[in-house]
Amino acid sequence: MEKTVNQKAWFLVLPVLLLVAFSAVIPLMTVVNYSVQDTFGNNQFFWAGLEWFSEMLESDRMWNALGRQLMFSGIILAIEVPLGIFVALNMPKSGVWSSLCLVLMSLPLLIPWNVVGTIWQIFGRVDIGLLGYTLDALGIDYNYTQDTLAAWITIIVMDVWHWTSLVALLAFAGLKSIPDAYYQAAKIDQASRWKVFRYIELPKMTGVLMIAILLRFMDSFMIYTEPFVVTGGGPGNATTLLSIDLVKMALGQFDLGPAAAFSLMYFLVILLISWVFYTVMTTLDKRES
Amino acid sequence: MSDATTDAPVTFTTKRRKTRINSSAVVMTLYLLFLLLPIYWLLNMSLKTNTEILNSFTLFPRDLTFANYATILTDPAWYLGYVNSLIYVTMNTVISLAVALPAAYAFSRYHFMGDKHLFFWLLTNRMAPPAVFALPFFQLYSSVGLFDTHIAVALAHCLFNVPLAVWILEGFMRGVPKEIDETAYLDGYGFGRFFVKIFMPLIASGIGVAAFFCFMFSWVELLLSRTLTTVDAKPIAAIMTRTQGASGVDWGVLAAAGILTIVPGALVIYFVRNYIAKGFALGRV
Numbered sequence: 344m345e346k347t348v349n350q351k352a353w354f355l356v357l358p359v360l361l362l363v364a365f366s367a368v369i370p371l372m373t374v375v376n377y378s379v380q381d382t383f384g385n386n387q388f389f390w391a392g393l394e395w396f397s398e399m400l401e402s403d404r405m406w407n408a409l410g411r412q413l414m415f416s417g418i419i420l421a422i423e424v425p426l427g428i429f430v431a432l433n434m435p436k437s438g439v440w441s442s443l444c445l446v447l448m449s450l451p452l453l454i455p456w457n458v459v460g461t462i463w464q465i466f467g468r469v470d471i472g473l474l475g476y477t478l479d480a481l482g483i484d485y486n487y488t489q490d491t492l493a494a495w496i497t498i499i500v501m502d503v504w505h506w507t508s509l510v511a512l513l514a515f516a517g518l519k520s521i522p523d524a525y526y527q528a529a530k531i532d533q534a535s536r537w538k539v540f541r542y543i544e545l546p547k548m549t550g551v552l553m554i555a556i557l558l559r560f561m562d563s564f565m566i567y568t569e570p571f572v573v574t575g576g577g578p579g580n581a582t583t584l585l586s587i588d589l590v591k592m593a594l595g596q597f598d599l600g601p602a603a604a605f606s607l608m609y610f611l612v613i614l615l616i617s618w619v620f621y622t623v624m625t626t627l628d629k630r631e632s
Numbered sequence: 633m634s635d636a637t638t639d640a641p642v643t644f645t646t647k648r649r650k651t652r653i654n655s656s657a658v659v660m661t662l663y664l665l666f667l668l669l670p671i672y673w674l675l676n677m678s679l680k681t682n683t684e685i686l687n688s689f690t691l692f693p694r695d696l697t698f699a700n701y702a703t704i705l706t707d708p709a710w711y712l713g714y715v716n717s718l719i720y721v722t723m724n725t726v727i728s729l730a731v732a733l734p735a736a737y738a739f740s741r742y743h744f745m746g747d748k749h750l751f752f753w754l755l756t757n758r759m760a761p762p763a764v765f766a767l768p769f770f771q772l773y774s775s776v777g778l779f780d781t782h783i784a785v786a787l788a789h790c791l792f793n794v795p796l797a798v799w800i801l802e803g804f805m806r807g808v809p810k811e812i813d814e815t816a817y818l819d820g821y822g823f824g825r826f827f828v829k830i831f832m833p834l835i836a837s838g839i840g841v842a843a844f845f846c847f848m849f850s851w852v853e854l855l856l857s858r859t860l861t862t863v864d865a866k867p868i869a870a871i872m873t874r875t876q877g878a879s880g881v882d883w884g885v886l887a888a889a890g891i892l893t894i895v896p897g898a899l900v901i902y903f904v905r906n907y908i909a910k911g912f913a914l915g916r917v
Contacts, residue, residue, distance in 0.1 A: 445906070448663075452912075462673070463670065568855060589761075
C-alpha cells in the first residue's frame with residue numbers, strides 16, 4: 344500500500360511513545376546508572392567507570408551462563424523446528440479435525456509459565472509423577488534434582504512440549520497459503536513426496552519459518568520461570584540460564600553494579616537479534632506487496 | 633492403451649494418499665497425546681485426595697473429590713489471587729489497546745519522521761528480557777508509591793504488550809484498503825467519527841486477536857508481577873509458589889490451582905484458533 348507523508352501522524356503515536364518510554368527508557372537509564380557506579384551502602388554512589396563491565400567480561404560466571412544459554416537455545420531449536428514442520432505437514436488441512444488439532448495444540452501455549460514448570464515438576468517426580476514413575480518402574484535411574492543430565496533432559500522436553508506447537512502453527516499457516524494448482528502440477532510431473540516438500544512447500548514456508556526460528560530463539564534466550572520452577576537452576580549451577588543468573592545476582596544478592604553491567608550486555612545481544620528480526624519482517628512485507 | 637496409461641497413475645496416487653492420511657493420523661495422535669498427557673496428569677491429581685496422591689499410584693482418581701477446588705474457591709487467600717490477576721490483566725489489555733489503536737493506524741497509513749526507527753524500537757521492547765527490568769521496575773514503582781498496586785503490574789506489562797498490540801493491529805490494518813478512508817473523509821467524516829464508526833468495525837477481528845494476546849501474555853507472566861507485588865495485588869501465579877506448608881506440599885490444591893489458571897485461555901481459544909499463528913508472529917503470516 345502506498346503511504347502518504349503526514350507529520351501529524353506523530354500525534355497518533357504519541358501516547359504509545361510516552362507510555363513505553365515510561366516503562367522502558369526510565370528503567371533502562373537506571374540500569375545504565377548502576378552499571379557505572381559503586382556503592383558502600385547508605386545510597387552513597389561513586390563513579391566506577393567501566394569497572395563492572397570488565398569484571399563481568401573477565402569472570403567465568405557470565406560466560407558459563409551464556410554458554411549454557413546458547414546450548415539450551417541451540418538444542419531446543421534443533422528439536423522444535425524440524426518437529427514443528429513435521430507436525431504441520433501431518434495436520435489435517437480443513438474441517439472439524441483441523442479445528443480440533445488447532446485448539447488442542449494451542450493449549451500448552453496459553454498455560455501460565457510457572458504452571459508449565461509445576462506440571463513438569465510433578466510429571467517428572469519419581470513418587471507421584473507419571474513420567475518419573477514410569478521411568479523408575481522401567482529401571483531407569485531418573486532424578487532431575489540430583490542428576491545434571493536428567494535435569495537438562497527435563498527442561499528441554501518441557502520446552503519442546505511447551506513451544507513446538509508454535510512452530511507447527513506458523514508452518515501450517517505457511518502451508519495453507521500454497522494454492523492447490525502447485526500440488527496438481529507436481530502430481531502431473533510425478534514429483535516424489537520429498538521433491539514436493541523441497542521445491543514447493545519449503546520455499547513457501549521460509550518466511551514464516553524465519554519468524555518462528557527468531558521468535559523461539561528470542562523467547563528461549565530470556566526464559567526464566569519454567570526452568571526456575573522445575574530445577575531452581577540446579578543441580579549446582581547446571582541449569583542456571585542467563586535470566587536465572589541475572590535475577591539471582593540482582594534480586595538475590597543485590598550486586599547492583601555487576602548485575603546492571605550484565606543486563607546491558609544481555610540487552611545488546613537482544614537488540615542485535617531484534618534487528619535481524621525486523622529486517623526479516625520488512626523484507627517479507629515488501630515481498631507481499 | 634491410452635486408458636491403461638492414464639488409469640495406472642491415478643490408482644497409484646489414491647492408494648498412496650490413503651496410506652499417507654493414515655500415517656498422518658498416527659503422527660497427530662501421538663503428538664496430541666504427548667501434549668495432553670501432562671495436562672491430564674495435573675487434572676487427575678486435582679481430583680484426588682492427598683492420601684491417594686502420595687500413597688497409591690492411580691491413572692484415574694479412585695476416590696473422586698472436588699475438595700481441592702472447594703478449598704480454593706472458598707479461601708480468600710486463594711481466590712483473591714485470581715481476582716488480582718484478572719484485575720491487572722484487564723487493566724493492561726484496556727490500556728494497551730487504547731494507545732495501540734491510533735498508533736497502529738498511523739504506522740499502517742502514513743510516513744512520518746522516524747517512523748521506521750520507532751517501529752523497530754517498539755519491537756525491541758517486545759523482545760526485552762523481563763529479568764533485566766525486574767529490579768529497575770521495583771525501584772521505579774516504589775519511588776512513585778505504586779508498589780503492590782494493580783496499576784503498577786498493568787503498566788509494567790505494557791512494556792511488552794503495547795508493542796505486541798501495535799504490531800498485531802498494524803498487520804490487520806494494512807489489509808484494509810486505503811480507499812475506504814478517503815471515501816469516508818470525502819463524505820465529511822472527521823477522523824474520530826470515521827475511526828470509531830467505520831474503521832474499528834472493519835478490523836474487529838484484529839482488535840479481538842490483539843486483546844486476546846495482551847490478555848494472555850499478561851496472564852502467563854510471573855517474574856514482573858511477582859516482583860511488583862507483596863500482598864494486596866499478589867497474582868495467583870505467585871500464590872501458587874507458596875503451597876508448601878509445615879506438613880509438606882499440598883499437591884491436590886496446587887494441581888487444582890494450576891488447572892484453574894488454564895481455564896480462561898481454554899474458554900476463548902476456540903474463537904481465535906485461526907489467528908493464533910498470526911498473533912504470535914506479531915501480525916505477520
